[in-house]
Amino acid sequence: MTETAGPEKVASAEQIGLSAREAQATPPRDEASWARKVDRLEVDQREGVRGTNVAGRRLTGPVQGFGKMWQKTYRMKAGSQIEPQHAIAVWKEHFPEFWPKGNRFAGALTGINPGDVALLDLALGGGVKLSTGVFVLYADQESFTLMTPQGHMFAGWITFSSEKEGDETIIQALVLMRANDPLYEAGMIMGGHAKEDKFWAATLIALGQRLGVPDPQVHTTTTCVDSKRQWRHARNIWHNSAVRSVFQPPRRSQKASAENK
Amino acid sequence: MSAPAITMDVRRFGDSVAVVDIKGEVTASCEPVLMSAYEAAGGTNKLVLNFAGLEYMNSGGIGMIVTLLVRANRQRQQLAAYGLSDHYREIFELTRLDEAITIYDSEESALDGVVR
Numbered sequence: 301m302t303e304t305a306g307p308e309k310v311a312s313a314e315q316i317g318l319s320a321r322e323a324q325a326t327p328p329r330d331e332a333s334w335a336r337k338v339d340r341l342e343v344d345q346r347e348g349v350r351g352t353n354v355a356g357r358r359l360t361g362p363v364q365g366f367g368k369m370w371q372k373t374y375r376m377k378a379g380s381q382i383e384p385q386h387a388i389a390v391w392k393e394h395f396p397e398f399w400p401k402g403n404r405f406a407g408a409l410t411g412i413n414p415g416d417v418a419l420l421d422l423a424l425g426g427g428v429k430l431s432t433g434v435f436v437l438y439a440d441q442e443s444f445t446l447m448t449p450q451g452h453m454f455a456g457w458i459t460f461s462s463e464k465e466g467d468e469t470i471i472q473a474l475v476l477m478r479a480n481d482p483l484y485e486a487g488m489i490m491g492g493h494a495k496e497d498k499f500w501a502a503t504l505i506a507l508g509q510r511l512g513v514p515d516p517q518v519h520t521t522t523t524c525v526d527s528k529r530q531w532r533h534a535r536n537i538w539h540n541s542a543v544r545s546v547f548q549p550p551r552r553s554q555k556a557s558a559e560n561k
Numbered sequence: 562m563s564a565p566a567i568t569m570d571v572r573r574f575g576d577s578v579a580v581v582d583i584k585g586e587v588t589a590s591c592e593p594v595l596m597s598a599y600e601a602a603g604g605t606n607k608l609v610l611n612f613a614g615l616e617y618m619n620s621g622g623i624g625m626i627v628t629l630l631v632r633a634n635r636q637r638q639q640l641a642a643y644g645l646s647d648h649y650r651e652i653f654e655l656t657r658l659d660e661a662i663t664i665y666d667s668e669e670s671a672l673d674g675v676v677r
Contacts, residue, residue, distance in 0.1 A: 337651045362627050363661045438620035445620035476624050526631045
Protein backbone atom coordinates (compact mmCIF):
# COMPACT_ATOMS: atom_id res chain seq x y z
CA MET A 301 0.00 0.00 0.00
CA THR A 302 1.39 3.39 -0.81
CA GLU A 303 1.41 6.48 1.32
CA THR A 304 2.27 8.79 -1.54
CA ALA A 305 0.25 8.19 -4.63
CA GLY A 306 -0.82 9.80 -7.83
CA PRO A 307 0.54 13.22 -8.72
CA GLU A 308 3.57 14.59 -6.89
CA LYS A 309 2.98 15.70 -3.31
CA VAL A 310 1.87 19.30 -3.05
CA ALA A 311 1.99 21.73 -0.17
CA SER A 312 -1.18 22.32 1.82
CA ALA A 313 -3.42 25.24 0.95
CA GLU A 314 -2.21 27.09 4.05
CA GLN A 315 1.45 26.62 3.09
CA ILE A 316 0.97 28.14 -0.36
CA GLY A 317 -1.16 30.99 0.93
CA LEU A 318 -4.60 30.03 -0.36
CA SER A 319 -7.65 31.31 1.45
CA ALA A 320 -10.09 28.75 2.83
CA ARG A 321 -12.50 29.58 0.01
CA GLU A 322 -9.81 29.17 -2.67
CA ALA A 323 -8.76 25.91 -1.07
CA GLN A 324 -12.35 24.65 -1.26
CA ALA A 325 -12.39 25.50 -4.97
CA THR A 326 -9.16 23.59 -5.64
CA PRO A 327 -9.96 19.98 -6.51
CA PRO A 328 -8.30 17.44 -4.19
CA ARG A 329 -5.25 15.87 -5.81
CA ASP A 330 -6.72 12.39 -5.45
CA GLU A 331 -9.86 13.38 -7.39
CA ALA A 332 -8.76 11.88 -10.72
CA SER A 333 -7.76 8.63 -9.03
CA TRP A 334 -11.22 7.78 -7.71
CA ALA A 335 -14.13 6.47 -9.77
CA ARG A 336 -17.20 8.65 -9.96
CA LYS A 337 -20.18 7.48 -7.96
CA VAL A 338 -22.33 4.80 -9.56
CA ASP A 339 -25.52 3.28 -8.19
CA ARG A 340 -25.62 0.24 -10.46
CA LEU A 341 -23.04 -1.16 -12.86
CA GLU A 342 -23.37 -0.77 -16.59
CA VAL A 343 -21.26 -2.81 -18.97
CA ASP A 344 -20.93 -3.70 -22.66
CA GLN A 345 -20.47 -7.25 -23.90
CA ARG A 346 -16.80 -8.27 -24.20
CA GLU A 347 -15.12 -10.94 -26.28
CA GLY A 348 -14.14 -14.19 -24.59
CA VAL A 349 -16.30 -13.98 -21.47
CA ARG A 350 -19.93 -14.78 -20.77
CA GLY A 351 -20.59 -11.33 -19.30
CA THR A 352 -23.48 -12.22 -17.03
CA ASN A 353 -24.28 -11.22 -13.40
CA VAL A 354 -22.79 -7.73 -13.67
CA ALA A 355 -25.12 -5.28 -15.42
CA GLY A 356 -27.54 -3.69 -12.96
CA ARG A 357 -25.69 -4.99 -9.88
CA ARG A 358 -24.69 -2.73 -6.99
CA LEU A 359 -21.17 -2.61 -5.58
CA THR A 360 -20.57 -4.40 -2.29
CA GLY A 361 -17.97 -3.36 0.28
CA PRO A 362 -17.02 -5.16 3.48
CA VAL A 363 -19.97 -3.46 5.21
CA GLN A 364 -22.46 -5.27 2.94
CA GLY A 365 -20.89 -8.76 3.10
CA PHE A 366 -22.04 -11.75 5.14
CA GLY A 367 -19.03 -13.77 6.35
CA LYS A 368 -16.14 -13.15 8.67
CA MET A 369 -14.02 -10.21 7.60
CA TRP A 370 -10.51 -11.00 6.44
CA GLN A 371 -7.48 -8.98 5.49
CA LYS A 372 -5.05 -10.93 3.36
CA THR A 373 -1.73 -9.58 2.17
CA TYR A 374 0.35 -11.18 -0.57
CA ARG A 375 3.82 -9.58 -0.72
CA MET A 376 6.70 -10.11 -3.07
CA LYS A 377 10.18 -8.58 -2.88
CA ALA A 378 11.22 -7.35 -6.30
CA GLY A 379 14.80 -6.19 -5.67
CA SER A 380 16.15 -2.69 -6.00
CA GLN A 381 16.19 -2.26 -9.79
CA ILE A 382 12.42 -2.16 -10.41
CA GLU A 383 10.70 1.14 -9.69
CA PRO A 384 7.23 0.89 -8.07
CA GLN A 385 5.64 3.00 -10.81
CA HIS A 386 7.05 0.68 -13.46
CA ALA A 387 5.77 -2.42 -11.65
CA ILE A 388 2.26 -0.95 -11.39
CA ALA A 389 2.28 0.28 -15.00
CA VAL A 390 3.14 -3.25 -16.23
CA TRP A 391 0.55 -4.81 -13.91
CA LYS A 392 -2.18 -2.46 -15.10
CA GLU A 393 -1.35 -2.89 -18.77
CA HIS A 394 -1.12 -6.68 -18.71
CA PHE A 395 -3.37 -7.49 -15.76
CA PRO A 396 -5.24 -10.46 -17.34
CA GLU A 397 -2.03 -12.07 -18.57
CA PHE A 398 -0.86 -12.77 -15.03
CA TRP A 399 -3.99 -14.67 -13.99
CA PRO A 400 -3.74 -18.44 -13.58
CA LYS A 401 -4.94 -20.50 -16.54
CA GLY A 402 -8.66 -21.17 -16.82
CA ASN A 403 -9.67 -17.72 -15.54
CA ARG A 404 -10.52 -14.80 -17.78
CA PHE A 405 -10.52 -11.06 -17.12
CA ALA A 406 -12.02 -8.88 -19.84
CA GLY A 407 -11.31 -5.27 -19.00
CA ALA A 408 -11.55 -2.06 -20.97
CA LEU A 409 -9.21 -1.78 -23.95
CA THR A 410 -7.53 1.26 -22.39
CA GLY A 411 -6.20 -0.70 -19.39
CA ILE A 412 -7.29 -0.12 -15.80
CA ASN A 413 -8.82 3.28 -15.13
CA PRO A 414 -11.13 4.54 -12.36
CA GLY A 415 -14.74 3.67 -13.13
CA ASP A 416 -13.98 0.83 -15.56
CA VAL A 417 -15.93 -2.40 -15.22
CA ALA A 418 -14.23 -5.70 -16.07
CA LEU A 419 -16.03 -8.98 -16.74
CA LEU A 420 -14.67 -12.18 -15.23
CA ASP A 421 -15.06 -15.89 -15.89
CA LEU A 422 -13.54 -17.79 -12.99
CA ALA A 423 -12.85 -21.53 -12.94
CA LEU A 424 -14.73 -23.21 -10.09
CA GLY A 425 -13.60 -26.72 -10.96
CA GLY A 426 -15.42 -29.49 -12.78
CA GLY A 427 -15.69 -27.32 -15.87
CA VAL A 428 -17.99 -24.84 -14.11
CA LYS A 429 -17.28 -21.14 -14.70
CA LEU A 430 -18.44 -18.40 -12.37
CA SER A 431 -19.31 -15.27 -14.32
CA THR A 432 -19.04 -12.01 -12.44
CA GLY A 433 -17.15 -8.72 -12.63
CA VAL A 434 -15.16 -6.07 -10.82
CA PHE A 435 -15.20 -2.28 -10.73
CA VAL A 436 -12.05 -0.14 -10.76
CA LEU A 437 -12.59 1.92 -7.61
CA TYR A 438 -9.23 3.68 -7.52
CA ALA A 439 -6.13 3.89 -9.69
CA ASP A 440 -2.98 5.98 -9.52
CA GLN A 441 0.67 5.45 -10.47
CA GLU A 442 1.51 3.29 -7.48
CA SER A 443 -1.69 1.40 -6.76
CA PHE A 444 -5.09 0.38 -8.06
CA THR A 445 -8.14 -1.07 -6.33
CA LEU A 446 -10.90 -3.34 -7.62
CA MET A 447 -14.28 -3.53 -5.86
CA THR A 448 -16.78 -6.34 -6.22
CA PRO A 449 -20.47 -6.32 -7.21
CA GLN A 450 -23.42 -8.20 -5.73
CA GLY A 451 -23.13 -11.93 -6.45
CA HIS A 452 -19.31 -12.00 -6.44
CA MET A 453 -17.71 -14.53 -4.06
CA PHE A 454 -16.69 -11.76 -1.74
CA ALA A 455 -17.84 -8.31 -0.77
CA GLY A 456 -14.90 -5.95 -0.54
CA TRP A 457 -11.94 -4.77 -2.49
CA ILE A 458 -8.44 -5.73 -3.45
CA THR A 459 -5.63 -3.20 -3.71
CA PHE A 460 -2.58 -3.85 -5.85
CA SER A 461 0.32 -1.63 -4.96
CA SER A 462 4.06 -1.19 -5.00
CA GLU A 463 6.39 0.86 -2.85
CA LYS A 464 10.01 1.12 -1.78
CA GLU A 465 11.02 -0.27 1.61
CA GLY A 466 14.57 0.99 1.96
CA ASP A 467 16.22 0.05 -1.32
CA GLU A 468 13.88 -2.84 -1.98
CA THR A 469 10.74 -2.60 -4.09
CA ILE A 470 7.78 -4.44 -2.61
CA ILE A 471 4.84 -5.48 -4.76
CA GLN A 472 1.66 -6.56 -3.00
CA ALA A 473 -1.99 -7.42 -3.29
CA LEU A 474 -4.15 -6.67 -0.24
CA VAL A 475 -7.62 -8.15 0.03
CA LEU A 476 -10.20 -6.76 2.47
CA MET A 477 -13.28 -8.93 2.24
CA ARG A 478 -16.20 -10.86 3.64
CA ALA A 479 -17.78 -13.80 1.81
CA ASN A 480 -20.87 -12.34 0.19
CA ASP A 481 -23.41 -14.91 1.43
CA PRO A 482 -23.71 -18.12 3.51
CA LEU A 483 -23.04 -20.38 0.52
CA TYR A 484 -19.82 -18.56 -0.36
CA GLU A 485 -18.84 -18.52 3.33
CA ALA A 486 -19.15 -22.31 3.43
CA GLY A 487 -17.15 -22.51 0.21
CA MET A 488 -14.40 -20.30 1.64
CA ILE A 489 -14.12 -22.56 4.70
CA MET A 490 -14.02 -25.69 2.54
CA GLY A 491 -11.00 -24.77 0.47
CA GLY A 492 -11.96 -21.37 -0.92
CA HIS A 493 -9.43 -19.44 1.16
CA ALA A 494 -6.61 -21.79 0.11
CA LYS A 495 -7.68 -21.50 -3.52
CA GLU A 496 -7.71 -17.73 -3.31
CA ASP A 497 -4.27 -17.68 -1.68
CA LYS A 498 -2.95 -19.87 -4.49
CA PHE A 499 -4.58 -17.65 -7.11
CA TRP A 500 -2.98 -14.40 -5.95
CA ALA A 501 0.40 -15.99 -5.20
CA ALA A 502 0.46 -17.40 -8.76
CA THR A 503 -0.53 -13.98 -10.12
CA LEU A 504 2.26 -12.20 -8.24
CA ILE A 505 4.83 -14.80 -9.31
CA ALA A 506 3.77 -14.39 -12.95
CA LEU A 507 4.15 -10.61 -12.60
CA GLY A 508 7.55 -11.06 -10.94
CA GLN A 509 8.71 -13.27 -13.79
CA ARG A 510 7.56 -10.66 -16.34
CA LEU A 511 9.45 -7.97 -14.45
CA GLY A 512 12.58 -10.11 -14.35
CA VAL A 513 12.58 -10.80 -10.60
CA PRO A 514 14.89 -13.79 -10.03
CA ASP A 515 13.07 -16.61 -8.20
CA PRO A 516 10.02 -14.57 -7.09
CA GLN A 517 8.59 -15.61 -3.71
CA VAL A 518 5.26 -14.57 -2.22
CA HIS A 519 4.70 -14.16 1.51
CA THR A 520 1.05 -14.40 2.60
CA THR A 521 -0.37 -12.86 5.79
CA THR A 522 -3.96 -13.50 6.83
CA THR A 523 -5.76 -11.61 9.60
CA CYS A 524 -9.34 -12.11 10.74
CA VAL A 525 -10.48 -8.50 11.24
CA ASP A 526 -13.99 -9.42 12.38
CA SER A 527 -14.98 -12.94 13.43
CA LYS A 528 -18.69 -12.08 13.46
CA ARG A 529 -20.93 -13.04 10.57
CA GLN A 530 -23.48 -10.45 9.47
CA TRP A 531 -26.63 -12.55 9.34
CA ARG A 532 -28.70 -9.55 8.26
CA HIS A 533 -26.92 -9.89 4.89
CA ALA A 534 -27.65 -13.63 4.46
CA ARG A 535 -30.17 -12.74 1.78
CA ASN A 536 -27.27 -11.71 -0.48
CA ILE A 537 -27.52 -15.32 -1.60
CA TRP A 538 -30.28 -14.25 -4.02
CA HIS A 539 -27.58 -12.67 -6.22
CA ASN A 540 -25.08 -15.55 -5.91
CA SER A 541 -23.30 -15.59 -9.27
CA ALA A 542 -21.97 -19.13 -8.81
CA VAL A 543 -25.49 -20.55 -8.53
CA ARG A 544 -26.74 -18.35 -11.35
CA SER A 545 -23.77 -19.24 -13.57
CA VAL A 546 -24.67 -22.94 -13.33
CA PHE A 547 -28.06 -22.20 -14.88
CA GLN A 548 -26.78 -19.76 -17.50
CA PRO A 549 -25.77 -21.11 -20.90
CA PRO A 550 -22.09 -20.88 -21.82
CA ARG A 551 -21.14 -17.99 -24.09
CA ARG A 552 -20.78 -20.18 -27.18
CA SER A 553 -24.36 -21.40 -26.79
CA GLN A 554 -25.57 -17.83 -26.28
CA LYS A 555 -23.86 -16.77 -29.50
CA ALA A 556 -25.26 -19.74 -31.39
CA SER A 557 -28.67 -18.98 -29.96
CA ALA A 558 -28.39 -15.38 -31.12
CA GLU A 559 -27.32 -16.49 -34.57
CA ASN A 560 -30.24 -18.90 -34.76
CA LYS A 561 -32.75 -16.12 -34.13
CA MET B 562 6.18 2.44 4.64
CA SER B 563 6.75 6.20 4.90
CA ALA B 564 5.77 8.32 7.91
CA PRO B 565 2.11 9.35 7.90
CA ALA B 566 1.41 12.99 6.96
CA ILE B 567 -1.51 13.26 9.33
CA THR B 568 -2.54 14.40 12.79
CA MET B 569 -5.60 13.30 14.74
CA ASP B 570 -6.61 15.24 17.85
CA VAL B 571 -9.31 14.00 20.19
CA ARG B 572 -11.85 16.27 21.90
CA ARG B 573 -14.26 14.86 24.45
CA PHE B 574 -17.81 16.05 25.02
CA GLY B 575 -18.84 14.64 28.39
CA ASP B 576 -18.29 10.97 29.11
CA SER B 577 -19.97 9.53 26.07
CA VAL B 578 -18.92 11.49 22.95
CA ALA B 579 -15.49 12.07 21.40
CA VAL B 580 -14.65 14.02 18.23
CA VAL B 581 -11.51 13.10 16.29
CA ASP B 582 -10.15 16.02 14.21
CA ILE B 583 -8.40 14.49 11.19
CA LYS B 584 -5.90 16.76 9.43
CA GLY B 585 -3.77 15.66 6.49
CA GLU B 586 -3.63 12.48 4.45
CA VAL B 587 -5.61 9.33 5.19
CA THR B 588 -3.72 6.35 3.76
CA ALA B 589 -2.82 2.85 4.95
CA SER B 590 0.25 4.26 6.68
CA CYS B 591 -1.91 6.32 9.07
CA GLU B 592 -3.09 3.18 10.90
CA PRO B 593 -0.94 3.77 14.05
CA VAL B 594 -2.14 7.40 14.31
CA LEU B 595 -5.77 6.41 13.77
CA MET B 596 -5.61 3.60 16.30
CA SER B 597 -3.92 5.76 18.92
CA ALA B 598 -6.63 8.41 18.43
CA TYR B 599 -9.16 5.62 18.85
CA GLU B 600 -7.48 4.55 22.09
CA ALA B 601 -7.47 8.17 23.29
CA ALA B 602 -11.23 8.26 22.70
CA GLY B 603 -11.65 5.09 24.77
CA GLY B 604 -14.57 4.84 27.15
CA THR B 605 -16.95 6.80 24.96
CA ASN B 606 -19.79 5.13 23.12
CA LYS B 607 -20.12 7.70 20.34
CA LEU B 608 -17.22 8.56 18.09
CA VAL B 609 -17.44 11.43 15.59
CA LEU B 610 -14.81 11.80 12.85
CA ASN B 611 -14.18 15.36 11.67
CA PHE B 612 -12.89 15.27 8.09
CA ALA B 613 -12.80 19.05 7.55
CA GLY B 614 -8.98 18.95 7.49
CA LEU B 615 -8.76 15.99 5.10
CA GLU B 616 -6.34 16.80 2.26
CA TYR B 617 -5.92 13.45 0.55
CA MET B 618 -7.25 9.91 0.80
CA ASN B 619 -6.47 6.80 -1.22
CA SER B 620 -8.09 3.37 -1.21
CA GLY B 621 -5.78 2.27 1.62
CA GLY B 622 -7.26 5.07 3.71
CA ILE B 623 -10.79 3.82 3.12
CA GLY B 624 -9.60 0.40 4.27
CA MET B 625 -8.36 1.98 7.51
CA ILE B 626 -11.77 3.51 8.13
CA VAL B 627 -13.42 0.10 7.60
CA THR B 628 -11.05 -1.39 10.18
CA LEU B 629 -11.93 1.41 12.62
CA LEU B 630 -15.62 0.76 11.99
CA VAL B 631 -15.19 -2.93 12.85
CA ARG B 632 -13.42 -1.99 16.10
CA ALA B 633 -16.14 0.49 16.98
CA ASN B 634 -18.89 -2.07 16.26
CA ARG B 635 -17.12 -4.60 18.44
CA GLN B 636 -17.17 -2.09 21.32
CA ARG B 637 -20.80 -1.18 20.53
CA GLN B 638 -19.71 2.37 19.70
CA GLN B 639 -21.68 4.49 17.28
CA LEU B 640 -19.56 6.02 14.49
CA ALA B 641 -20.46 9.26 12.71
CA ALA B 642 -18.67 11.75 10.45
CA TYR B 643 -18.88 15.36 9.32
CA GLY B 644 -16.80 17.89 7.41
CA LEU B 645 -16.58 15.76 4.27
CA SER B 646 -16.25 17.72 1.02
CA ASP B 647 -18.53 16.71 -1.85
CA HIS B 648 -15.68 14.63 -3.30
CA TYR B 649 -15.06 12.62 -0.14
CA ARG B 650 -18.77 12.29 0.61
CA GLU B 651 -19.12 10.73 -2.85
CA ILE B 652 -16.35 8.24 -2.01
CA PHE B 653 -18.18 7.25 1.18
CA GLU B 654 -21.31 6.69 -0.91
CA LEU B 655 -19.47 4.82 -3.67
CA THR B 656 -17.87 2.42 -1.18
CA ARG B 657 -21.19 2.27 0.71
CA LEU B 658 -19.50 3.23 3.98
CA ASP B 659 -22.25 5.80 4.43
CA GLU B 660 -24.60 2.88 5.21
CA ALA B 661 -22.63 2.21 8.41
CA ILE B 662 -21.26 5.64 9.29
CA THR B 663 -23.85 8.41 9.53
CA ILE B 664 -22.67 11.54 7.74
CA TYR B 665 -23.61 14.99 9.01
CA ASP B 666 -23.03 18.45 7.54
CA SER B 667 -21.58 20.10 10.64
CA GLU B 668 -20.21 19.38 14.09
CA GLU B 669 -23.34 20.78 15.65
CA SER B 670 -25.63 18.48 13.69
CA ALA B 671 -23.32 15.50 14.30
CA LEU B 672 -23.30 16.07 18.05
CA ASP B 673 -27.08 16.56 18.04
CA GLY B 674 -27.51 13.42 15.96
CA VAL B 675 -25.36 11.08 18.03
CA VAL B 676 -26.69 12.31 21.36
CA ARG B 677 -30.29 11.80 20.33
